[in-house]
Amino acid sequence: MDVADLGLPVEVPSTALFTDQYELTMLQAAVKAGTAERRSVFEVFTRRLPDGRRYGVVAGTGRVLDAIENFRFGADVLRFLRERDVVDEETLDWLARYRFSGDVWGYPEGEVYFPGSPIMRVEGSFAECVLLETVILSILNHDSAIAAAASRMSSAAGERPLIEMGARRTHELAAVAAARAAYVAGFTTTSDLAAGFRYGIPTVGTSAHAFTLLHDNERDAFRAQVESLGRGTTLLVDTYDVTEAVRLAVEVAGPGLGAVRIDSGDLLLVAHRVRRQLDELGATGTRIIVTSDLDEYAIASLAAAPVDAYGVGTQLVTGSGHPTASMVYKLVARAESDDPGAPLVPVAKKSTGGKTSIGGRKWAARRQDAHGVAEAEVVGTGDVPAELTDRLLLVELVKGGAVVAREPLDVARDRHAAARAGLPLSATQLSRGEPVIPTEYVHDRSGN
Numbered sequence: 001m002d003v004a005d006l007g008l009p010v011e012v013p014s015t016a017l018f019t020d021q022y023e024l025t026m027l028q029a030a031v032k033a034g035t036a037e038r039r040s041v042f043e044v045f046t047r048r049l050p051d052g053r054r055y056g057v058v059a060g061t062g063r064v065l066d067a068i069e070n071f072r073f074g075a076d077v078l079r080f081l082r083e084r085d086v087v088d089e090e091t092l093d094w095l096a097r098y099r100f101s102g103d104v105w106g107y108p109e110g111e112v113y114f115p116g117s118p119i120m121r122v123e124g125s126f127a128e129c130v131l132l133e134t135v136i137l138s139i140l141n142h143d144s145a146i147a148a149a150a151s152r153m154s155s156a157a158g159e160r161p162l163i164e165m166g167a168r169r170t171h172e173l174a175a176v177a178a179a180r181a182a183y184v185a186g187f188t189t190t191s192d193l194a195a196g197f198r199y200g201i202p203t204v205g206t207s208a209h210a211f212t213l214l215h216d217n218e219r220d221a222f223r224a225q226v227e228s229l230g231r232g233t234t235l236l237v238d239t240y241d242v243t244e245a246v247r248l249a250v251e252v253a254g255p256g257l258g259a260v261r262i263d264s265g266d267l268l269l270v271a272h273r274v275r276r277q278l279d280e281l282g283a284t285g286t287r288i289i290v291t292s293d294l295d296e297y298a299i300a301s302l303a304a305a306p307v308d309a310y311g312v313g314t315q316l317v318t319g320s321g322h323p324t325a326s327m328v329y330k331l332v333a334r335a336e337s338d339d340p341g342a343p344l345v346p347v348a349k350k351s352t353g354g355k356t357s358i359g360g361r362k363w364a365a366r367r368q369d370a371h372g373v374a375e376a377e378v379v380g381t382g383d384v385p386a387e388l389t390d391r392l393l394l395v396e397l398v399k400g401g402a403v404v405a406r407e408p409l410d411v412a413r414d415r416h417a418a419a420r421a422g423l424p425l426s427a428t429q430l431s432r433g434e435p436v437i438p439t440e441y442v443h444d445r446s447g448n
Contacts, residue, residue, distance in 0.1 A: 014074060015066075015072075016073050016095075024131070025087065028087045031091055036125065037338060039124070039344065040124065040331055040335070043118045044106075044328070050321075052432035054426065055112045057111075057184075058106075058147070059109060061109035062109055063180070065406060067132075073098055100124065102128055102400075103122075103399055104396075104397040105120070105123075105397060108405070110184050110415035111419050112423065114377045117393075118379060119140065121362070126331075141325045143178075145322055146177070146316065147184055147185040148185070148322070151185040151416065153310075153312060158303070160308060163187070163191065163289075164183070165311045166317035167317075176194045176199075178317045184409065190203055200409065206233050207225055209239050223252050226253045230258075232256070234259040242270060246281075258286065262289070267292065267302060268305050271290060271305040287309065289308060289311060290302065290307050297430060333347060363380055365392050366393060367391060373423070376438055378442060379442070380444065382444020424436050
């Protein structure tokens with residue numbers, strides 16, 4: 001199944017109203033001023049990583065491409081804007097014809113980024129580019145925050161698989177996006193069926209405590225589950241007494257029991273006891289899955305425990321304390337005049353309080369040391385130094401309004417694994433620290 005053909009995961013007129021009102025009022029003013037069609041370049045970047053994080057992860061790019069394709073002002077949307085008197089009739093006529101016809105370049109999904117990295121570059125007329133600001137930031141900020149947390153968790157887990165199970169801890173549509181971002185950053189499965197349907201992510205799930213409590217005793221619950229799902233199922237063993245539950249689980253399913261799940265208590269201690277008991281009962285191949293409010297630190301603390309897989313919910317879908325990537329969308333260059341061939345000039349906001357930005361249409365490359373390990377994120381305007389031409393990071397995503405870089409999710413997943421592996425070893429440390437490599441700027445006054 002080509003998931004791209006499924007369209008949006010929710011029935012809405014379009015993505016055009018996933019925006020802020022001032023995008024449309026700016027458009028109206030620009031149309032009246034005659035500057036709406038002036039060639040412009042916007043860039044998405046973050047001025048800093050979340051406190052203590054050493055790298056960021058680009059996620060949501062594929063969803064951005066879907067959003068751009070579905071950014072349409074249909075009759076119902078235009079009627080809403082007219083009834084609310086959001087913009088005038090001239091602007092409504094302009095919106096009725098809206099189709100993004102520009103170009104988009106960006107870091108490919110799964111790539112890592114650092115402060116100042118031009119994660120996405122949107123080029124076209126001011127009018128068509130400014131309207132996309134909110135929806136692009138909404139997607140990238142959420143998905144990249146989840147992916148960053150997921151990457152830290154998957155690094156801490158090593159070769160042990162991770163199950164995404166946070167749907168009940170966030171908005172129902174955010175849950176689907178979170179499962180997607182987590183898969184890109186190293187999770188192996190999700191419990192969310194909508195994510196499996198929409199994006200082809202492998203899904204898993206067996207039973208909750210309610211199923212055990214439904215039955216007169218634990219033996220009956222285990223028997224019902226095994227008879228229905230087979231001996232390879234996962235039995236939840238911490239509803240009452242863990243030791244007794246493990247004994248019953250092996251008695252009912254036999255030594256070929258697939259797995260047991262532990263969802264409470266001192267996971268380190270309980271996992272050791274359960275492993276010893278399973279081995280004594282002959283269930284040496286039965287796996288142990290642990291859940292219960294895990295984050296990257298808890299996962300790391302269980303590295304020496306006889307655990308085979310982790311299930312993560314709340315901490316994942318909330319970005320493990322950092323629910324946004326704090327990305328911004330800024331105009332960095334615009335044409336000198338309305339002439340289609342007019343050269344670009346760099347523009348930038350000047351302010352205090354750490355909100356300054358650097359003007360100019362940027363490129364980015366990752367310089368490596370003699371061992372092939374990243375040593376700097378180089379961001380510049382103008383010509384690319386010859387030694388960096390084969391290390392450029394931005395790829396073409398949209399050309400002349402048409403998406404040209406849609407790819408399977410597994411490609412982004414593999415890309416992330418490779419990108420993270422190319423960073424210095426300290427990137428995966430969970431202790432607080434600065435970005436693992438510095439960002440260096442190379443300036444060119446032309447802004448082209």
